Amino acid sequence: MSKLVLKNVAKRYGSFDAVADFSLELAKGEFVSLLGPSGCGKTTTLRMIAGFMPPSAGTIEMDGKQISSPSGVVPPEHRRMSMIFQSYAIWPNMTVGENVGFGLQVRKLSRSEIDRRVDKILDVVQMRNLKGRYPAELSGGQQQRVALARAIVVEPEVLLLDEPLSNLDANLREEMRFEIRRLHDEFKITTVYVTHDQSEAMVTSDRIVVMNKGNIEQIDAPHVLYGRPKSRFVAGFIGRTNFLEGSHQGSDVRFDGFTAKAGSLEGVNGSGALLYSLRPQAIGLATSQPSGQALAVEAEIASRSYLGEYWDYQVRPLAGAKQIRVSTAPNQVFEVGSRVWLEIDPAAMVRVE
Amino acid sequence: MTATASTLDAAPAREGRAGYFDSTWLLWIAIIAVLLFLVVSPFIYLVITSFQAERTGEFTLANYATAYGRARYIEALLNSLKLGAVSALLAGVFAVPLAWAVARTDMPGRGLTRMLVLATFITPPYTGAVAWILLAGPNAGWLNRFYMLATGAEAGPFNIYSFTGLAVVIALYSFPYIFIFTTAALELVSSEMEDAANILGAGPWRTMWRVTLPLALPAILGGLIICFLEAIALFGSPAMIAIPARFNVVTTQLFQFFGNPVRVEVAAAYAMPLLGVTVLLVLVQRLITRRKGFVALTGKGGERRPILLGRWRWVVFGYAMFVAALAVFLPYIFLIQSAFAKAWGRGFSLDNISLQNFRFVLFEHATAAQSVLNSFLYAGASATVAVFLTLGVAYIVARKLVPFGGILGFLCVAPFVIPGVVLAIGFYAAYAPPPLALYGTALILILAFTTRFLPVGYVNASAAIRSLNPEMEEAVRVLGGSRLTALRRVVAPLLKRNLLGAWLLIFIPATRELSAAIFLYGPNTKVASVMIFDMSEEGNFERLAALALILQVLTLPLLWVGQKALGRDFMLRRNAT
Numbered sequence: 001m002s003k004l005v006l007k008n009v010a011k012r013y014g015s016f017d018a019v020a021d022f023s024l025e026l027a028k029g030e031f032v033s034l035l036g037p038s039g040c041g042k043t044t045t046l047r048m049i050a051g052f053m054p055p056s057a058g059t060i061e062m063d064g065k066q067i068s069s070p071s072g073v074v075p076p077e078h079r080r081m082s083m084i085f086q087s088y089a090i091w092p093n094m095t096v097g098e099n100v101g102f103g104l105q106v107r108k109l110s111r112s113e114i115d116r117r118v119d120k121i122l123d124v125v126q127m128r129n130l131k132g133r134y135p136a137e138l139s140g141g142q143q144q145r146v147a148l149a150r151a152i153v154v155e156p157e158v159l160l161l162d163e164p165l166s167n168l169d170a171n172l173r174e175e176m177r178f179e180i181r182r183l184h185d186e187f188k189i190t191t192v193y194v195t196h197d198q199s200e201a202m203v204t205s206d207r208i209v210v211m212n213k214g215n216i217e218q219i220d221a222p223h224v225l226y227g228r229p230k231s232r233f234v235a236g237f238i239g240r241t242n243f244l245e246g247s248h249q250g251s252d253v254r255f256d257g258f259t260a261k262a263g264s265l266e267g268v269n270g271s272g273a274l275l276y277s278l279r280p281q282a283i284g285l286a287t288s289q290p291s292g293q294a295l296a297v298e299a300e301i302a303s304r305s306y307l308g309e310y311w312d313y314q315v316r317p318l319a320g321a322k323q324i325r326v327s328t329a330p331n332q333v334f335e336v337g338s339r340v341w342l343e344i345d346p347a348a349m350v351r352v353e
Numbered sequence: 354m355t356a357t358a359s360t361l362d363a364a365p366a367r368e369g370r371a372g373y374f375d376s377t378w379l380l381w382i383a384i385i386a387v388l389l390f391l392v393v394s395p396f397i398y399l400v401i402t403s404f405q406a407e408r409t410g411e412f413t414l415a416n417y418a419t420a421y422g423r424a425r426y427i428e429a430l431l432n433s434l435k436l437g438a439v440s441a442l443l444a445g446v447f448a449v450p451l452a453w454a455v456a457r458t459d460m461p462g463r464g465l466t467r468m469l470v471l472a473t474f475i476t477p478p479y480t481g482a483v484a485w486i487l488l489a490g491p492n493a494g495w496l497n498r499f500y501m502l503a504t505g506a507e508a509g510p511f512n513i514y515s516f517t518g519l520a521v522v523i524a525l526y527s528f529p530y531i532f533i534f535t536t537a538a539l540e541l542v543s544s545e546m547e548d549a550a551n552i553l554g555a556g557p558w559r560t561m562w563r564v565t566l567p568l569a570l571p572a573i574l575g576g577l578i579i580c581f582l583e584a585i586a587l588f589g590s591p592a593m594i595a596i597p598a599r600f601n602v603v604t605t606q607l608f609q610f611f612g613n614p615v616r617v618e619v620a621a622a623y624a625m626p627l628l629g630v631t632v633l634l635v636l637v638q639r640l641i642t643r644r645k646g647f648v649a650l651t652g653k654g655g656e657r658r659p660i661l662l663g664r665w666r667w668v669v670f671g672y673a674m675f676v677a678a679l680a681v682f683l684p685y686i687f688l689i690q691s692a693f694a695k696a697w698g699r700g701f702s703l704d705n706i707s708l709q710n711f712r713f714v715l716f717e718h719a720t721a722a723q724s725v726l727n728s729f730l731y732a733g734a735s736a737t738v739a740v741f742l743t744l745g746v747a748y749i750v751a752r753k754l755v756p757f758g759g760i761l762g763f764l765c766v767a768p769f770v771i772p773g774v775v776l777a778i779g780f781y782a783a784y785a786p787p788p789l790a791l792y793g794t795a796l797i798l799i800l801a802f803t804t805r806f807l808p809v810g811y812v813n814a815s816a817a818i819r820s821l822n823p824e825m826e827e828a829v830r831v832l833g834g835s836r837l838t839a840l841r842r843v844v845a846p847l848l849k850r851n852l853l854g855a856w857l858l859i860f861i862p863a864t865r866e867l868s869a870a871i872f873l874y875g876p877n878t879k880v881a882s883v884m885i886f887d888m889s890e891e892g893n894f895e896r897l898a899a900l901a902l903i904l905q906v907l908t909l910p911l912l913w914v915g916q917k918a919l920g921r922d923f924m925l926r927r928n929a930t
Contacts (some may be wrong), residue, residue, distance in 0.1 A: 052827060076827070077831070082831060085827065089822060230462040
């Protein structure tokens with residue numbers, strides 16, 4: 001049975017749809033991210049799951065019991081969930097130990113049991129030695145760990161995270177991603193994670209829900225999202241990509257500067273315009289015409305930038321007008337203005353809407 | 354720790370239905386009932402009464418005819434406007450240079466200046482007025498006597514019993530408002546804005562005139578308006594100075610309508626222009642301080658370096674001490690002299706020193722000691738009620754717990770536009786007659802004080818609540834705590850200091866309140882301010898000075914507590930006024 005089920009959930013403010021028709025099922029122990037630009041409705045969805053706001057339409061069920069519908073909402077305090085907030089919401093008037101023990105106190109556990117569990121979870125997040133400190137004396141990363149410990153120690157049915165890393169600096173953010181995944185692997189708590197950072201979502205999640213303007217664009221595992229984006233939005237939002245417009249003519253599909261066999265491309269049907277996404281690192285560059293299955297397209301290097309981990313080239317096919325972006329290993333050096341051959345594997349081209 | 358959730362003993366998720374909505378509505382109704390009682394009903398009664406015939410209660414315009422039927426009544430209105438304008442301008446002359454020097458320059462003694470402004474601010478205007486009667490009374494006033502001594506002239510040049518005298522005294526004790534507004538604005542002007550002018554070739558003075566002051570101008574204008582309103586609403590100083598000088602202002606005229614026999618209907622009609630002008634100017638003030646010029650000041654500001662004045666720093670310091678001498682040093686020297694003197698006119702000789710005034714005030718006078726006690730009791734009760742009421746409203750409004758919460762917030766700040774005198778007439782009209790018949794009771798004074806200081810409480814409470822991230826409470830709830838748990842365990846502990854601050858900001862001025870109290874006190878509910886006013890009418894300046902000093906000294910520990918809890922300038926911040 002699914003742990004958490006959202007059925008056709010919507011949230012409307014007047015005529016504005018913050019969330020429109022959102023459906024999702026989470027298996028027990030699954031880690032799902034809601035990913036999208038700001039204003040896409042992901043935090044609204046999370047707050048509806050938490051019970052802070054009722055949906056305008058649709059229902060939310062946990063363990064088969066309805067907990068949210070437009071006519072009534074189980075208040076947050078009766079949902080046995082936990083949440084980590086963007087601001088961490090660590091209570092500055094309580095010590096680390098008191099913060100972490102709060103949820104257990106509310107659940108009326110004995111003092112010794114609370115102590116035992118608090119110590120244990122503080123060990124897990126490596127904060128045991130700071131148990132008596134006040135939050136003002138902690139760094140951002142330490143506060144984040146307190147927030148994690150406080151949320152996990154109550155063994156919630158569902159853990160909700162609202163952009164928990166957005167207030168940390170870049171290095172710490174990367175470290176905490178793995179920390180969150182490690183804790184999930186250890187405790188297997190069903191988790192919904194809201195973020196606008198694709199690499200955060202990809203590192204942590206089993207599945208990612210990409211949202212845009214209140215709608216779900218695609219729900220898939222991270223590698224599927226990247227390799228097989230279904231829409232232009234997903235292809236553009238997750239990673240960098242080239243959008244190639246082609247037109248279906250007979251047995252060929254003509255693109256700007258080159259032509260591919262219709263049979264070698266996916267999703268060719270009907271006639272008219274077709275849009276494909278092609279990742280920059282899926283294209284090869286060579287000085288001489290390559291042999292093999294791939295399409296070979298003669299082109300000229302228009303500009304380039306060196307980013308340490310890779311070269312970023314803008315390449316213009318000789319027969320075309322639009323430039324194509326290509327990433328290569330740092331040791332593949334081509335001068336601006338030189339002639340090169342593009343190697344394009346038609347199987348790497350993904351049809352998007 | 355295990356991965357199972359089975360060890361939890363919390364109840365399974367319960368079905369919640371829209372049941373709680375009713376209880377929030379009840380709360381809303383309860384609070385709005387209290388606010389209707391405190392704010393709306395006195396106001397409505399004020400308006401209705403102004404159209405009612407005495408005794409019969411029939412509709413009539415006669416009250417207005419009476420109130421505006423004589424030239425001297427109209428003259429009193431005009432006097433008030435003139436007085437407000439002159440006092441406000443004078444206060445600006447006192448305050449703006451001081452504010453600029455304290456906030457933006459390297460003038461010596463900036464901390465001292467701030468302290469002296471605070472000392473001015475906590476001096477009730479009527480105490481200041483009494484001190485200035487001692488200083489600048491014709492002939493006997495100390496300044497006149499020193500002048501005659503120095504020049505051998507027959508008479509001194511100062512006469513407090515004049516329009517100018519009154520305007521100066523009012524300005525001296527209202528300039529802290531402008532000081533507070535202006536320093537707050539100047540402290541937000543970043544040095545970078547001034548640097549930008551400097552690098553384009555403007556010298557320090559030009560920069561001040563063209564950049565710094567214009568940026569602070571909306572705040573200065575706002576402060577001027579507050580001073581104007583303060584001046585026209587003031588009762589104590591005009592009653593002590595204008596009446597002997599044989600002219601009237603609105604408040605003293607209202608007091609006369611209230612004298613035997615009480616003509617509350619006429620007083621209500623006569624109060625309308627005061628109310629109208631106040632409402633209008635408060636709106637203007639809000640408009641001015643919200644214009645974009647002022648918004649620009651709310652930015653991050655960057656660092657602020659003091660402007661180096663060179664040798665001018667001593668000139669500016671001299672001016673600050675001159676203002677302080679007029680507002681604090683001279684008045685207190687002669688108040689203290691008078692309080693410890695057998696007769697104040699006999700000067701500083703040793704055989705004139707005695708404690709008999711204090712003994713009389715504290716132990717012998719029938720009601721003086723009781724009046725101080727009353728002041729503190731009523732102020733304490735009002736401050737407590739106002740703080741908790743406004744905190745509740747601010748919380749409800751900020752967390753949007755009820756629909757139309759904005760109305761509650763509006764009612765809390767509305768009394769800001771009602772001068773104390775007008776409020777008192779409204780309270781009299783609403784609650785003096787049966788069935789409540791509260792006139793002369795402690796309750797009516799406490800309620801009137803509560804209403805008067807609701808805006809201070811609300812501004813502070815809502816700033817405090819807004820400084821709390823709602824996620825703090827959501828974290829409680831998501832972990833299984835109720836809203837009440839969140840209030841008890843998180844909100845209340847975090848707001849302790851703010852609440853104490855708001856309480857003091859209401860309590861301290863409430864212990865000195867005169868303009869509402871003078872209309873509402875009864876034989877057993879005399880407060881210290883009314884006592885002081887009575888003594889001034891009897892010309893009993895030695896005993897009066899002793900009582901006034903007792904009131905001031907009792908305030909000091911409170912100030913100390915406030916400064917410990919909230920920082921040294923807690924009374925001189927913008928949300929204090």
